[in-house]
Amino acid sequence: MKLAKTYTFLKKDLSLIEKTLEETVYAEQPVLHDASTQLLKAGGKRLRPVFxxxxxxxxxxxxxxxxxxxxxxELIHMASLVHDDVIDDSDLRRGKPTVKAKWDDQVAMLTGDYIFAKALQQFTEIDDPRAHQILSKTMIELTVGEIEQIKDKYNLDQNLKIYLRRIKRKTALLISSSCQLGAIVARTDRTTEKALFKYGYYMGMSYQIIDDILDFTASEKELGKPAGSDLVQGNITLPVLYALENEEIRSDLKKAFSKPNEVTQADLQPIITKIAESSAIEKARKVSDRYLQKAYHSLHLLPENQAKEALANIANYIGNRKI
Structure with missing residues (x-):
């Protein structure tokens, strides 16, 4: 089943949100407009609006x-991707040139800033101080997560706690906030809001771990970029952490990372293949599954309706996705 089929009843509403996104990123400045529009048209699952x-x-x-x-x-998510591509020096995203590749780093950073600003402008329509506090805190944590990732690049002396804290900030909190803010705007009771927040958090953790697994197990065509790109950029993800328990892989990677600015895809390809074929993949998947089960458990506290069924189906899709 395709992801979109789990929430077909939202199709009309999501079309309106897509139109809203197009209107919001419009800019009179040609380069800013073209760069923002390119990013929007690159697509994406639009998971945060769905949640x-x-x-x-x-x-x-x-x-x-x-x-x-x-x-x-969604705009906050998009802006963070533009900044990510500059930080990681990525030329491709979803198989298409990134903003920094088509223009340059400066245009990309300013485009990201512009989209962030438009997101905040859009959110001023929400008349609820608590919602604004939650969004502000989420953006702060997202930024801290980005800084932590930069700080830990090419560092093999990491542990599970560091990794989980990083993906919480970079991915999970924006998804959990999507659920929580949706609940707040709809004025649900606090028990429902808390259950939705927990569901979003656990889903976000599972989603990012699966993403990190797919970086090794999916094809370049499926990923829209070379497999193992995260490792080439020095990002130590969960499969890598588990793979480092193998002394041969640790030794090979330490040698490759001795000159981080010179490491290439070709240099790391043998290590990427070893990791993809190792038990590290299954170990990482088990961690993802544990978060997924916690997400399912959070749904038990919610009343039965079409949305609850969709949330359960999304969890099932994400837990088993191939890309």
Whole structure:
């Protein structure tokens, strides 16, 4: 089953959000407009808007309000991707040239800043101080996560705790906030809001771990970039952490990382293959599965409706996705 089929009843609402995104990123400055539009048209799963919409279905669902939350969250995600591509020196995303590849680092950074600003402008439509506090805290944590990732690049002396804290900040909190903000805008009760927040957090953790696994197990065509790109950029993900328990892999990687600025895809390809074929992949998948089970458990506290079924189906899809 394709992901979109798990929430077909949101199709019309998601079309409106897509239109809102297009209108929001419009800029009179040609380069800024072209760069922002290119990023938007590159596609994506639009998971954060989906989670916000589904969470709102547990309360007073008003599309004119929730669309502002949903579009703001997607814009924040998009902006972070533009900045990520500069930090990681990535030329491809989803098989298409990144903003920094088509223009340059400066244009990319300013485009990211512009999209962040537009996200905040969009969110001013929400008249709830608590919602603004949650979004602000999420953005702060997202930034800290990015800094931590830069600091830990090419560092083989990491542990599980460091990795989990990093992906919490970089990925999970924006997804959990999507669920929580959707609940707040719909004025659900606090028990429902808390359950949705937990679901989003556990889903975000599982999602990122699966992403890190796919970086080794999926093909270049499926990824839209060479397999093992994260490792080439010096990012130590969960499969790598487990693979480092193998002394041969640790020794090979330490040698390759001795000159981090010179490491290439070709240099690391034998190590990437070893990791993909090692037990590290299954170990990482088990960690993802544990978070997934916690996400399912969080749903037990929610009333039965179409949105709850969709959230369960999304969890099932993400836990078994191949790309």
């Amino acid at each position: 916000a919409l589904l969470a709102s279905k547990f309360g007073d669902y008003q599309l004119d309000k929730i669309k502002n939350v949903a579009s703001s969250l």
